[in-house]
Amino acid sequence: MRSGFVSFVGRPNVGKSTLTNALVGEKIAITSAKPQTTRRAIRGIVNAPAGQLVIVDTPGMHRPRTLLGERLNALVESTLGDVDVVGFCVPADERIGPGDRFINQQLDSFPRAKKVAIVTKIDDASKQAVGEQLLAISQLRDWDAVVPVSAVDRIQLDVLVEELIGLLPESEQALYPDDAVTDESEEERIAELIREAALEGVRDELPHSIAVTIDDMQRRDDRDLLEIYANLFVERDSQKGIIIGPGGSRLSAVGRRARGEIEQLVGSQVYLDIRVKVAKDWQRDPKQLGRLGF
Numbered sequence: 001m002r003s004g005f006v007s008f009v010g011r012p013n014v015g016k017s018t019l020t021n022a023l024v025g026e027k028i029a030i031t032s033a034k035p036q037t038t039r040r041a042i043r044g045i046v047n048a049p050a051g052q053l054v055i056v057d058t059p060g061m062h063r064p065r066t067l068l069g070e071r072l073n074a075l076v077e078s079t080l081g082d083v084d085v086v087g088f089c090v091p092a093d094e095r096i097g098p099g100d101r102f103i104n105q106q107l108d109s110f111p112r113a114k115k116v117a118i119v120t121k122i123d124d125a126s127k128q129a130v131g132e133q134l135l136a137i138s139q140l141r142d143w144d145a146v147v148p149v150s151a152v153d154r155i156q157l158d159v160l161v162e163e164l165i166g167l168l169p170e171s172e173q174a175l176y177p178d179d180a181v182t183d184e185s186e187e188e189r190i191a192e193l194i195r196e197a198a199l200e201g202v203r204d205e206l207p208h209s210i211a212v213t214i215d216d217m218q219r220r221d222d223r224d225l226l227e228i229y230a231n232l233f234v235e236r237d238s239q240k241g242i243i244i245g246p247g248g249s250r251l252s253a254v255g256r257r258a259r260g261e262i263e264q265l266v267g268s269q270v271y272l273d274i275r276v277k278v279a280k281d282w283q284r285d286p287k288q289l290g291r292l293g294f
């Protein structure tokens with residue numbers, strides 16, 4: 001069999017996390033319409049007859065404006081130094097631009113990795129547009145494979161898995177047990193689901209200012225209930241007000257949305273308590289970044 005690591009790269013919002021979840025078959029990475037949602041290198045595991053593919057979902061590459069941005073770019077670079085295959089993602093419905101060319105050039109720094117071009121979101125573009133995008137991407141470099149996919153409509157996902165596994169090194173055994181879907185802990189996944197719920201409907205700089213940590217989790221003995229105590233950090237007092245909303249309405253909606261997702265994940269009822277706190281300018285503060293896990 002073959003087994004190894006692949007990482008999808010591309011500008012923020014091109015659909016890397018959605019593709020990871022679709023391939024893994026379970027939601028392991030949160031997604032949103034806001035760019036730069038992904039902040040961690042999340043591993044998703046795909047088991048196929050030909051082998052095991054470990055997908056390392058990374059933040060989108062961009063020009064950093066904060067210390068957090070710099071750390072995220074560094075995380076992408078160190079991840080790419082280790083993977084067997086890099087999948088360069090470009091959406092079918094947007095022309096290849098300077099941001100894509102910049103990332104493509106960066107790929108030269110990782111000579112060990114095989115390179116695959118992936119045209120994403122083909123459900124959102126005409127056949128002709130997809131064809132043109134395939135041609136445009138082919139001109140960027142000599143790819144080991146070029147594959148158009150739709151994660152949302154599940155088009156060509158098995159073709160992509162087959163191509164990717166074919167490029168992995170041969171190995172005696174799988175890297176993870178064949179029933180594993182991720183190496184993220186339950187606590188980390190829960191914090192991310194709360195962040196995802198909080199991202200819905202917020203605008204401008206606020207999405208970037210949100211961070212979530214879990215203070216405590218306890219399974220009740222007397223009932224089928226998991227109690228979760230979480231902190232939701234923002235950077236300024238004014239943002240705290242927006243997150244909480246009039247009479248706490250926004251925060252309760254966030255709690256409801258997150259609880260639904262968490263109950264699916266843990267398979268029991270959930271009591272969720274979210275405290276909103278201000279960690280002033282945490283994105284630029286090395287100490288606070290450390291405490292929030294970056």
Ligand SMILES: Nc1nc2c(ncn2[C@@H]2O[C@H](COP(=O)(O)OP(=O)(O)OP(=O)(O)O)[C@@H](O)[C@H]2O)c(=O)[nH]1
Pocket residue numbers: 010011012013014015016017018019030031032033034035036037038058059060061120121122123124149150151152153
């Ligand atoms: N129509 C369509 N939309 C998609 C597809 N894949 C992703 N999207 C949408 O594109 C947006 C961004 O998706 P993500 O998966 O969060 O993108 P990402 O590249 O991981 O983004 P970052 O975390 O910002 O790097 C979301 O609104 C998705 O619903 C697809 O196959 N088709």
